[in-house]
Amino acid sequence: MRILITGATGQVGRKVVENLKSDSSLEVIAAVRSKKKGESLGVQFVELDLDRIETFAPALQGIDRVFLMTGYTVDMMRQSKAFLDEAAKANVRHVVHLGACGDDEATVAHWVWHQLVERYIEWRGFSFTHLRPEQFMQNLLGYSGKPTVVNGVIEQYFGQARLSWVDCEDVAEVAAVSLRDAEAHNGQTYRMGYDAQSLNDVARILSEVIGQPFRYDSRPPEEFLAKVLAAGADPAYMNCVYQHYFAYAQGKIPHPDQVFDNFERLTGRKPVTWEAFAKKHADTFRAGFTRP
Numbered sequence: 001m002r003i004l005i006t007g008a009t010g011q012v013g014r015k016v017v018e019n020l021k022s023d024s025s026l027e028v029i030a031a032v033r034s035k036k037k038g039e040s041l042g043v044q045f046v047e048l049d050l051d052r053i054e055t056f057a058p059a060l061q062g063i064d065r066v067f068l069m070t071g072y073t074v075d076m077m078r079q080s081k082a083f084l085d086e087a088a089k090a091n092v093r094h095v096v097h098l099g100a101c102g103d104d105e106a107t108v109a110h111w112v113w114h115q116l117v118e119r120y121i122e123w124r125g126f127s128f129t130h131l132r133p134e135q136f137m138q139n140l141l142g143y144s145g146k147p148t149v150v151n152g153v154i155e156q157y158f159g160q161a162r163l164s165w166v167d168c169e170d171v172a173e174v175a176a177v178s179l180r181d182a183e184a185h186n187g188q189t190y191r192m193g194y195d196a197q198s199l200n201d202v203a204r205i206l207s208e209v210i211g212q213p214f215r216y217d218s219r220p221p222e223e224f225l226a227k228v229l230a231a232g233a234d235p236a237y238m239n240c241v242y243q244h245y246f247a248y249a250q251g252k253i254p255h256p257d258q259v260f261d262n263f264e265r266l267t268g269r270k271p272v273t274w275e276a277f278a279k280k281h282a283d284t285f286r287a288g289f290t291r292p
């Protein structure tokens with residue numbers, strides 16, 4: 001069983017590789033853009049650049065199952081379609097797709113893009129598992145190359161919304177389970193958000209765990225947009241993120257704090273809570289407190 005992991009150097013993909021690499025019944029192949037990064041993963045790797053179609057066929061040769069993730073760019077639509085077209089030609093059977101938040105009625109643009117990719121996966125005839133994580137807890141470690149906690153202040157843009165959160169490592173574990181046992185997870189959509197907290201609650205939890213006074217500063221979304229664009233992020237994608245902050249703050253996102261009870265059934269353990277996440281990343285949060 002040969003499994004190709006795209007985004008294998010990213011937050012989620014790297015953990016999917018870690019989850020699967022010790023399973024001797026599987027051949028895990030990391031798809032990477034950089035040889036140097038590939039060598040750090042401890043598994044076979046192949047070159048795959050989603051912007052270079054000529055890299056697809058060699059990477060997909062003999063592959064049975066794929067973990068498909070894309071980065072924070074509107075190019076995800078074009079990249080996913082081209083990749084799936086080539087995967088169909090290569091007789092890939094099962095696709096586990098990393099999507100985003102929301103139910104089928106979602107109207108937030110970048111969530112909808114992911115749902116259109118889901119529909120394309122189905123239309124192309126793959127067996128599939130769709131993952132729909134809510135907010136990554138890792139966003140509070142940093143986002144788009146910038147730290148989120150500066151001098152103990154959590155700078156975010158959600159107003160007073162209460163949000164549903166998930167640890168990327170939990171997302172990766174469900175991806176791994178779905179890749180390993182594709183038949184059991186075929187046709188499933190797993191929404192993933194396991195701890196509902198406002199950012200004031202998160203600040204309180206961090207203060208208790210780290211022993212320093214964290215606080216949430218609800219910043220204007222304009223500040224977010226200026227910051228991420230200056231860091232070189234994709235304007236189309238980030239404009240959608242910018243817009244969705246207003247929707248959250250104005251209460252226009254339905255059930256933003258919805259949590260799900262599928263994780264223990266899928267993995268046999270409890271999902272990570274904010275308290276556990278704060279403990280796991282205590283050093284990073286502590287550094288955030290002293291960051292000027």
Ligand SMILES: NC(=O)c1ccc[n+]([C@@H]2O[C@H](COP(=O)([O-])OP(=O)(O)OC[C@H]3O[C@@H](n4cnc5c(N)ncnc54)[C@H](OP(=O)(O)O)[C@@H]3O)[C@@H](O)[C@H]2O)c1
Binds near residue numbers: 006008032033139
């Ligand atoms: N942040 C959230 O709260 C949240 C919530 C729900 C869903 N999501 C979804 O999660 C996904 C992002 O996951 P992540 O945080 O794990 O991403 P990430 O850490 O930013 O990693 C991106 C990965 O994609 C690779 N990549 C980027 N462009 C590529 C290209 N042209 N060809 C091949 N590989 C490419 C990167 O490789 P390099 O190492 O070479 O750059 C890296 O491995 C997005 O689709 C987002 O919508 C995020």
